[in-house]
Each structure stands twice: as C-alpha cells, then as structure tokens.
Amino acid sequence: MVLRARTDDDLDECERLARTVHRADGYPPRCADDLRRFISAAGALGSWVVESGPAIVGHVALLPTGSPAVMALASAATGRRPDQLCVVARLFVAPSERGKGFGGALLAAAADAGRARGLWPVLDVAAHFGTAIQVYENLGWTAAGRVTVPFPGEEPLEEVVYLGPAPAGGGG
Numbered sequence: 001m002v003l004r005a006r007t008d009d010d011l012d013e014c015e016r017l018a019r020t021v022h023r024a025d026g027y028p029p030r031c032a033d034d035l036r037r038f039i040s041a042a043g044a045l046g047s048w049v050v051e052s053g054p055a056i057v058g059h060v061a062l063l064p065t066g067s068p069a070v071m072a073l074a075s076a077a078t079g080r081r082p083d084q085l086c087v088v089a090r091l092f093v094a095p096s097e098r099g100k101g102f103g104g105a106l107l108a109a110a111a112d113a114g115r116a117r118g119l120w121p122v123l124d125v126a127a128h129f130g131t132a133i134q135v136y137e138n139l140g141w142t143a144a145g146r147v148t149v150p151f152p153g154e155e156p157l158e159e160v161v162y163l164g165p166a167p168a169g170g171g172g
Contacts, residue, residue: 060106069147077144086114121164
C-alpha cells in the first residue's frame with residue numbers, strides 16, 4: 001500500500017474509481033453528475049490517494065468546512081468554533097479492495113493532517129450508509145448526532161456527524 005498526496009494527474013483515475021463506487025453503493029448521494037468537481041473539492045486543505053499495485057484504490061480529502069448544519073452540530077459537540085474544525089470528506093475505496101485497511105489509512109491521514117493544523121476533524125455521512133458508519137465507529141470516531149442537510153432542487157439528506165480524536169491540547 002502506498003498512501004500519498006493526490007495530484008492533478010490522478011484526477012482521471014480518481015474519477016473512474018468514483019464512478020465505480022457510485023454504481024456499486026450510490027456514493028456520493030449528491031454530485032454524481034460531476035464527479036471530477038466532487039473529487040477536486042475546491043479549497044481543500046489536502047487530498048490523498050492510496051495505491052495498491054499500479055492502481056489508485058481509494059481517495060480522501062480534508063475540507064476547511066462543511067454544510068452549516070454539520071458545522072453547527074460539530075461546533076456544539078466539541079465546544080469549538082467552526083473555524084477550529086475540519087471536515088474529512090470524499091472518502092471512498094474500490095469495492096474490490098475493501099476490508100484491507102485502505103479506508104482506515106486514508107481516514108487517519110486526513111484526520112492527522114487536520115490535527116497537525118490544530119483543527120478537530122469531523123465527518124458527516126448519509127444515514128443510510130450503514131457500512132461506512134460501522135467503519136467509522138470501529139475506528140473510534142464518535143457520533144455527535146444527526147442533521148438534515150438541504151440540497152436545492154433535491155430531497156434533503158439525513159446525515160450522521162462524527163467527531164474524530166481531538167487535536168493536541170484537547171478541547172471540547
């Protein structure tokens with residue numbers, strides 16, 4: 001396994017992988033019409049991929065913010081202002097490569113990068129993605145609660161907000 005920063009040269013392969021994941025799982029539940037934009041995540045604090053052999057088999061990004069509902073719940077749960085949080089997002093692993101630790105490695109890389117900035121990592125996941133929820137809980141992330149996230153012209157999305165381990169100095 002090779003875990004490294006994602007480059008622009010990886011976008012085509014990441015987009016193909018995201019398409020495969022979307023067909024298998026319905027993830028992402030929104031933005032599937034423009035997966036490249038979803039993956040490239042403008043304003044990201046960082047993005048990483050994991051390779052197995054010659055292929056990229058997973059992806060994650062670290063964002064400075066999320067939806068207002070997610071940030072409000074995470075802020076209340078941690079006792080930190082939203083600008084003291086970061087959001088682990090765009091996490092996906094090839095269906096054929098799951099159960100090998102790739103998702104956990106990606107999650108740790110993004111969370112570690114956030115904590116290195118003094119930020120508390122959080123994430124949100126659609127409530128119907130039970131397998132992903134189980135992974136987060138198995139890796140020690142704590143559910144802070146549920147939110148409803150509106151999407152213009154679409155049904156709102158019910159999400160569970162998770163808190164990662166606190167940065168040095170704790171808080172919350």
